[in-house]
Amino acid sequence: MQDSFKHKGLRNKLVLDLKTKGIKDDSVLEAVKSVPRHLFMDSGFLDHAYQDKAFPIASGQTISQPFTVAFQTELLNVKKDHKILEIGTGSGYQAAILCHMGAKVYTIERIKELFRKTSVFLPSINYRPKKMIYGDGYLGYSEEAPYDSIIVTAGASEIPEKLINQLKIGGRMVIPVGEEVQKMKLVIKISESDFETKIFGDFQFVPMLKNIK
Numbered sequence: 001m002q003d004s005f006k007h008k009g010l011r012n013k014l015v016l017d018l019k020t021k022g023i024k025d026d027s028v029l030e031a032v033k034s035v036p037r038h039l040f041m042d043s044g045f046l047d048h049a050y051q052d053k054a055f056p057i058a059s060g061q062t063i064s065q066p067f068t069v070a071f072q073t074e075l076l077n078v079k080k081d082h083k084i085l086e087i088g089t090g091s092g093y094q095a096a097i098l099c100h101m102g103a104k105v106y107t108i109e110r111i112k113e114l115f116r117k118t119s120v121f122l123p124s125i126n127y128r129p130k131k132m133i134y135g136d137g138y139l140g141y142s143e144e145a146p147y148d149s150i151i152v153t154a155g156a157s158e159i160p161e162k163l164i165n166q167l168k169i170g171g172r173m174v175i176p177v178g179e180e181v182q183k184m185k186l187v188i189k190i191s192e193s194d195f196e197t198k199i200f201g202d203f204q205f206v207p208m209l210k211n212i213k
């Protein structure tokens with residue numbers, strides 16, 4: 001599967017769509033314009049790759065809607081060389097966007113099949129997270145903490161304390177919180193004990209899994 005002019009054209013359209021929907025950060029829009037989302041999807045959905053919709057990937061999971069990816073990424077305020085922890089590797093699309101923006105990406109996936117597939121796939125198309133981890137995102141990845149930012153790409157029932165502890169002072173965590181529908185929350189760590197939380201609109205994610213082997 002190649003990246004063709006047709007695909008590039010469709011991405012340009014998608015970027016215009018995201019701008020109309022309120023995404024302003026040029027570095028985010030540039031990343032969406034560059035990363036070939038169609039390569040992250042199962043063949044049955046290729047025609048839909050550049051619609052602003054979520055689609056199924058393996059193991060009953062989804063590749064997030066482009067608007068959601070762009071919205072979360074914008075809130076992270078990514079700078080080159082930022083150390084970023086992602087919870088929920090899934091297809092690897094969000095991780096590729098962050099790699100494209102020059103971040104040092106650590107990403108955790110709880111489902112072994114997806115972890116295996118994406119760990120092979122991402123480097124094969126030249127996106128290289130610093131580390132892809134098979135594990136439980138609720139625990140974070142303390143070996144590399146603290147992080148400039150943490151992005152959670154599955155719906156959490158609450159803000160996991162272990163993750164907050166792995167943020168730098170001044171660091172940002174973007175996390176959808178709720179059961180059926182989630183509110184997007186941005187948590188900024190002001191000091192070891194002080195946080196500023198901003199709440200944005202409703203989103204729908206697959207749930208963050210607990211206690212699976």
Ligand code: SAH
Pocket residue numbers: 061062063064087088089090091092093094095108109110111114135136137138153154206207208209210
């Ligand atoms: N960022 C992904 C979105 C995938 S959907 C992408 O761009 O495609 C959410 C992902 O979170 C799924 O792959 C799911 O298996 C994973 N997940 C769910 N609970 C998790 C947990 N506790 N720890 C790590 N990953 C988890």
